[in-house]
Amino acid sequence: MSKNMGLPRQRKRLYKKSNKCLICGSKKLTRYLSLGNAAPANSYLTKLQLKQKEFKAPLEVYFCHNCHLAQLLHIVDRDYIFSNYAYFSSTSPMLVKHFEEYAKEVFQRYPAQSKQLVVDIGSNDGVLLKPFKKLGARVLGIDPAKNIAQIANKQGIKTIADFFSKNKVAKLIKKYGKAGIITSNNTLAHTDALHDILDGVKELLDEKGIFIFEVQYLLDLLNHNEFDNTYHEHICFYATRPLTYLLKMHGLKIINIIHTDTHGGGIMVFASHSRSSLTIAKAVNEFLENEKRFGLDKLSTYKKFAKRPPIVKKQLTRMLLNLKKKGKKIVAYGASAKATTLLQYCNISSDIVEYITDSAPSKQGKFTPGTHIPIVTPHTLKTKTPDYIIITAWNYADNIMEKEKWFKEGGGKFIIPIPQPRIVD
Ligand SMILES: [Zn+2]
Structure with missing residues (x-):
């Protein structure tokens, strides 16, 4: 269902369609989910931009079939996405807390x-680097978003405004030395430059160093019907097997995995050089076995999942239109x-949802x-x-309902859309 035919010519260059797997290069790929043509999720519009034709690309x-990676093949130009990325992690108190614990955990495990x-x-x-620095670590950040x-x-966190790439590593090592810890959270899910990044990690990582990254966990996404976690910036959906495959290609191995509750369920993966003497924790095998039991190696599992989003769409629109008919005022949170x-x-556009709140200025x-x-603003x-x-930020539903309990006390009602739409009583 290619819907890009009608796009103006100059817009076409903003995305490309790949025909091979991002990890293993296999062309044996099957589309299992199509969410139609969509604007990139973080491309928020100014009032002026509302009048211009909006760029959209297929979201599929x-x-x-070879390494079992679930992935997008329509890749939106990364400069378009990241040059003015509006997501500031520190504006989310829940994320701040998560990364404080993250830093503490890593610092305790690997102080040297x-x-x-x-x-x-x-x-x-x-x-993440702020709490690391507070604990006494030497820190360096790299991020493509200049702003x-x-x-x-x-704020005192030395940060290089650039994409991380293998060809920049030699310069980094010369200036800062090798890294004992390299962290990367969600980046591996948000890039099609995987191999270049991992080559760079391998080179920058000290012999005894640990590479730690957090990504959303595909098993949770499928289990909880989190199809809304699909957006152009989110290219790969990871589980242990494709990750093992990927790291091995770059001389790295997974030594441990921890399940986290970020973004509706994630995994924190610890890796080292393949040749390091660090042993592999039991958890790694348990993750692999569990994924096999769930059927993550079979296309039928994904096809079954793909039947759920249309049901949410039908139920949610029906629910909202009914409320609208009764003259109810509806907004969204997050x-x-x-x-x-x-x-x-x-x-669901502004004729149904009057406004959406967000704490990020x-x-x-x-x-x-x-x-x-x-x-x-939430105010x-x-x-x-x-x-x-x-x-809409349902992964924080409990915190949000607690924070805004005055709303419920005044007779207002919350709607949680995922895994299936429900009005909270
Ligand atoms: Zn593959």
């Missing part, structure tokens, strides 16, 4: 390596990337991609109080 997920040098690839505004890197530098996907896929005053819902809930709030 494919399964590789942490003191040597911690390099964070895709360091955002230094949300974000600038802020990190101002203009995250997954909100963009959910709203676009379900065709960089998003406020802008409009959601594709659906053009105004993004406002708006108090001045223009709705009857219903859709929690």
